[in-house]
Amino acid sequence: MSQSLMDLWYGFGVALDPHNFMWSVFGVLIGNLIGVLPGMGALTTISMLLPLTYVIAPVPAILMLAGIFYGSQYGGAIGAILLNLPSHPPHAVTCLDGYPMTLKGRGGAALGITMMASFFAASVGIAVMIFLSPLLVQIAFKFGPAEICAIMLLGLLAGATMSRGSPLKGLAMTLFGLVCGAVGTDVISGTMRYTFGKTELADGVELGALCMGLFGIADFLVHVNRMKVKPISAKMSMKDMRPTRAELRQAFWPMIRGTAVGTLFGAMPGTGPTITTFIAYAIERKIAKDPSRFGKGAIEGVASPEASSHSKTQVDFIPTMSLGIPGDAVMALLLGALIIKGIQPGPQLITEHPDIFWGLVASFWIGNLLLVVLNVPLIGMWVRLLRVPYKYLYPAALFFICIGVYTTKNSLFDVGEVAIFGILGAVFLSLGFPVSPIVLGFVLGPMLEENFRRAMLLSHGELRVFVDSPISAGFLLACSALLLVQVVAHVRGARRRAGAGGVVAALAE
Amino acid sequence: MHARTLNKDLAGSLLVIAIGVLVAGVGFTYRTGTLRQMGAGFLPVVFGVLMTLVGLAMAISSRTAAPAEDEPPAEPRTDSPWRGWLCIVGGVVAFVVLGDPRGLLLRVARRAGRPPEHDRQRGRAGGGDRRVQRRRLPLRAAGAVAAVPVGLSEKNQGLRARRRMET
Numbered sequence: 057m058s059q060s061l062m063d064l065w066y067g068f069g070v071a072l073d074p075h076n077f078m079w080s081v082f083g084v085l086i087g088n089l090i091g092v093l094p095g096m097g098a099l100t101t102i103s104m105l106l107p108l109t110y111v112i113a114p115v116p117a118i119l120m121l122a123g124i125f126y127g128s129q130y131g132g133a134i135g136a137i138l139l140n141l142p143s144h145p146p147h148a149v150t151c152l153d154g155y156p157m158t159l160k161g162r163g164g165a166a167l168g169i170t171m172m173a174s175f176f177a178a179s180v181g182i183a184v185m186i187f188l189s190p191l192l193v194q195i196a197f198k199f200g201p202a203e204i205c206a207i208m209l210l211g212l213l214a215g216a217t218m219s220r221g222s223p224l225k226g227l228a229m230t231l232f233g234l235v236c237g238a239v240g241t242d243v244i245s246g247t248m249r250y251t252f253g254k255t256e257l258a259d260g261v262e263l264g265a266l267c268m269g270l271f272g273i274a275d276f277l278v279h280v281n282r283m284k285v286k287p288i289s290a291k292m293s294m295k296d297m298r299p300t301r302a303e304l305r306q307a308f309w310p311m312i313r314g315t316a317v318g319t320l321f322g323a324m325p326g327t328g329p330t331i332t333t334f335i336a337y338a339i340e341r342k343i344a345k346d347p348s349r350f351g352k353g354a355i356e357g358v359a360s361p362e363a364s365s366h367s368k369t370q371v372d373f374i375p376t377m378s379l380g381i382p383g384d385a386v387m388a389l390l391l392g393a394l395i396i397k398g399i400q401p402g403p404q405l406i407t408e409h410p411d412i413f414w415g416l417v418a419s420f421w422i423g424n425l426l427l428v429v430l431n432v433p434l435i436g437m438w439v440r441l442l443r444v445p446y447k448y449l450y451p452a453a454l455f456f457i458c459i460g461v462y463t464t465k466n467s468l469f470d471v472g473e474v475a476i477f478g479i480l481g482a483v484f485l486s487l488g489f490p491v492s493p494i495v496l497g498f499v500l501g502p503m504l505e506e507n508f509r510r511a512m513l514l515s516h517g518e519l520r521v522f523v524d525s526p527i528s529a530g531f532l533l534a535c536s537a538l539l540l541v542q543v544v545a546h547v548r549g550a551r552r553r554a555g556a557g558g559v560v561a562a563l564a565e
Numbered sequence: 566m567h568a569r570t571l572n573k574d575l576a577g578s579l580l581v582i583a584i585g586v587l588v589a590g591v592g593f594t595y596r597t598g599t600l601r602q603m604g605a606g607f608l609p610v611v612f613g614v615l616m617t618l619v620g621l622a623m624a625i626s627s628r629t630a631a632p633a634e635d636e637p638p639a640e641p642r643t644d645s646p647w648r649g650w651l652c653i654v655g656g657v658v659a660f661v662v663l664g665d666p667r668g669l670l671l672r673v674a675r676r677a678g679r680p681p682e683h684d685r686q687r688g689r690a691g692g693g694d695r696r697v698q699r700r701r702l703p704l705r706a707a708g709a710v711a712a713v714p715v716g717l718s719e720k721n722q723g724l725r726a727r728r729r730m731e732t
Contacts, residue, residue: 222574224623228581231616235588238609247595247605250588273653280649454653458660468661475657487577505608517601546626 060186067414070115071422079116080419083123084426090124091131092438093449099492100275101128102389103267104453107460114397115411119419121390126369126420130174130427133362134438137166146329146365149337153350153357160353165299167435169307169355170362171428177315177363178424181370184319186417189406192378196403199379201511202521204402206528208504210535211381215496223542225489233497234504236261243502244509256469263392265470266498268457269477270491276450277482299355307359310340314363321364322371322383329365329372329384336364370420377405377413380503385492388499395499574627581620589613 070076083105090101102124109117129146136147137154150170157166199207216230217223239250240260251257299307314336321332340360341350350357372383380401382388391401399409406413431438461470481491515521523529592613595606 222623222626224619224626225577228577228616228619228623231612231619232581232584234612235584235609235616238612242595242605245596245605249595249605249609250591273657276653277650280646280653450653451656454656458657462660462664468664471657471664472661475654475661478657479654483580487573487580489577508608509603512600512603517599519600 060190063410063414064186064418066410067416067418068422070411070415071119071418076116076119076415076419077422079112079120080123080423081426083120084127084423085430087124087127087129088131088427088430088438089127089441091128092134092441093131093444096128096453097132097271098125098128098386099267099271099389100453102386103264103271104456104460106264106267106389106393107464109393110396110464114394114399114409115415117397118390118394118412118416119423121393122373122416122419123423123426125386125390126174126178126366126423127427129365129369130171130431131438133170133174134167134435135442137170137358138163138439139442146333146361148330149333149361150358152337153352153354156351156353157355157358162303162353162355164435165303166355166358167431168299169303169311169359171431173307173311173314173359173363174366175424175428176311177318177365177367178370178420180315181319181322181367182417182420184371185374185420189374189378189413192374193403193406196379199403199527200525201507201514202525203528203531204507205504205511206522206531206535207379207381208500208507210531210538211375211383212493212497212500212504213535213538215384216493217538217542222488223546226493229484229489229491229493230497233494234501235497236266236494237498237501238505243506254469256467260502261498262461262464262467262470262473263389263396263498264464265461265473266477267389267495268461269474270481270494272453272457273474273478274481274485274491276454277478278485303355307355310356310360311363313339314360315367317360318364318367318369319371322368322374329368332364332368333361336360373416377401377416378403380405382496382499385495388496392495392499575624578620578623578627581623582617583620585613585616585618585620587613588616 071080086105087098087101090096090104091098102121105124106121109121112120132147133150133154135141136150138158140151140155140158154163154166154170157163212230212234213227216226235250237260239257241247241258242249248258317336317339318332321335337350337357337360340354340356341347344350344354344356372387375381375383376387376391380391380403382391394401394412399405399412457474458471461474462468464470481494484491511521521528522532589610590613592606592609595609596604597606597610598604600607
């Protein structure tokens with residue numbers, strides 16, 4: 057306990073180091089800025105700015121990426137509340153009650169509540185992270201290759217099946233990501249795989265190119281001529297953002313409940329923030345005295361989902377940092393950035409790179425505080441940014457995507473990869489496939505393969521090793537339970553047939 | 566709508582099966598080995614086979630189960646999307662093609678005889694607005710600003726090509 061506090065003190069030292077602090081501020085600011093822009097979710101923002109981090113040291117790079125992440129997450133809430141435009145899927149729930157509040161003239165209060173809820177929830181999430189991570193690491197040190205394989209399998213399965221839409225489609229995309237991860241030189245035998253004779257592919261597919269194709273170009277292709285800038289009447293100033301005393305009282309408990317939901321689900325690998333917010337919203341509606349108010353501007357419907365998504369975000373860093381298993385695509389991206397920097401994620405990360413881990417923890421607090429400080433005076437500017445027409449926004453984004461990918465390795469080949477993944481992603485999206493599991497598979501693929509082969513070498517090709525160790529057997533049991541739940545939900549859904557919403561609805565019940 | 570989503574599911578499953586078969590097929594050309602001594606092709610083949618199986622499962626379930634629709638219905642297109650698609654993909658492809666030093670020479674030669682304003686005539690209209698050409702000025706400014714720090718290095722070839730496409 058006191059050790060954790062000491063480490064935290066050290067972390068603040070790292071995070072407040074002028075150089076690191078500068079990048080953290082820059083990340084939060086730019087994340088917020090781009091997150092506000094319509095159609096730019098956290099994933100798009102991070103993948104666009106990923107190349108920027110290649111040139112800076114690991115610690116400021118990860119601080120900046122984390123800042124971009126929660127900055128864009130917060131920025132997305134602004135668009136959701138004021139314009140009914142969810143640029144990041146978790147905000148779809150915020151729209152349900154946030155936009156009606158704007159129509160009623162209380163949009164400012166909704167934003168204020170969002171800010172408080174996110175700060176509070178993030179603080180709780182950080183506290184959990186501080187005390188849970190070292191514990192988890194102690195357990196994680198007992199993990200051999202077989203156990204790591206099993207937990208990765210669990211993470212992949214959860215990421216594939218718990219995202220939105222059909223679990224089978226998610227599974228297919230995860231497998232596709234694993235295949236993409238296999239492209240390049242095989243580490244053990246040196247064989248070139250799936251390179252089709254291109255030497256540029258020997259190092260594998262470029263993470264930045266993959267992400268920008270899937271979350272940038274593909275998105276643009278799907279949305280061509282579909283997006284219209286909505287007129288915005290609300291004028292926002294600092295005074296509007298202060299909620300009334302009654303609203304505060306109304307939002308207090310939902311905020312705490314939302315935080316609890318987010319913390320709980322954050323500890324589970326693979327449960328995306330979208331599901332977390334849906335569940336938080338469903339709980340609020342279930343326990344409300346008058347459920348009919350929801351959807352018409354109930355402040356509880358804003359406070360609870362926002363709190364849950366922010367606490368989940370923070371808690372999500374626990375498995376990512378201490379086990380090296382990312383919970384969702386954003387975490388996979390952050391992990392990928394660390395790997396590019398030559399830092400192997402896993403249980404040894406906290407002891408080998410305490411500056412990264414504790415600096416990151418401390419920077420969360422600083423970053424979340426910065427968000428509050430930034431957003432109160434800048435809200436007027438954000439509102440104006442919401443009106444940027446797509447015809448300027450998208451070409452400009454395209455321009456930065458090309459430049460960003462090109463400058464990473466000065467390779468035009470990588471820019472071509474962006475185009476290919478963009479087209480592929482657009483095809484997948486239009487067929488109703490979720491694309492974010494691809495990134496999860498892509499980042500975890502090489503690690504999974506390495507550990508699987510090592511485990512097989514150690515056990516002389518006996519698959520029994522996965523069942524013999526109680527830890528990995530437990531994870532495999534969880535995997536099969538997950539599959540069972542999906543099958544049951546599927547059968548029930550097929551029987552009902554009329555019921556819409558599929559797995560998400562079944563889970564939210 | 567219902568029939569269309571069913572078709573979409575079937576098409577998706579066919580695509581997944583196709584990728585799976587391709588991956589497994591190519592994977593077999595690498596040494597697969599045994600569980601005890603795995604070759605480079607072992608896991609790729611496993612992934613490919615699994616993908617094929619998932620695709621088959623999708624094809625079966627697309628016939629029996631009602632598709633889960635939790636996506637909000639997309640806003641109807643205001644215009645034919647082809648022009649936008651062509652411009653977006655074409656922009657990236659042109660970056661690659663013109664980013665090549667040979668592309669630069671070609672561009673300089675072409676540009677020499679033209680007034681600078683003329684360069685930015687064709688617009689990539691994401692919003693379906695046909696009168697965008699005139700309103701591109703802020704973007705040009707942004708492009709020019711972005712070009713300043715990068716322009717000094719060798720990267721400017723690609724950048725210039727890109728700027729051309731921004732027009």
